[in-house]
Amino acid sequence: METFIEGANNTEMEVYNELKTVIDPEIGINIIDLGFVYKIEHTEEKGIQIEMTLSTKGCPMGDVILDNIQTVLDKRFPEKKLNIQLVWEPAWSSDFVTPEGRKVLGI
DSSP, rough: OOOGGGOHHHHHHHHHHHTTTTTTTTTEEEEETTOEEEEEEEEETEEEEEEEOOOOOTTHHHHHHHHHHHHHHHOOHHHHHHHHEOOOSSSSOGGGHHHHHHHHHHH
């Protein structure tokens, strides 16, 4: 699921690494290893664009996760515009969890 890394520019890789510090408080794993992040793009014109999902539409920690993303990326990239787009297709499933995430979850 991490195909967006291939061909990523330096800023996109930095965003990816910063997002690894954003933890889903309910599950205790970062949003990258959970497979929540579908796309990261950066251009000078548009800034940082993130396409992501949550475990469910009614995720009780959704606002916390989005606030944490905003905080982490504003701190690292204060001059960049940030656009986070929540999408529900494809719907998240545990199949999206990375091998590292599976180790942590014990699955």
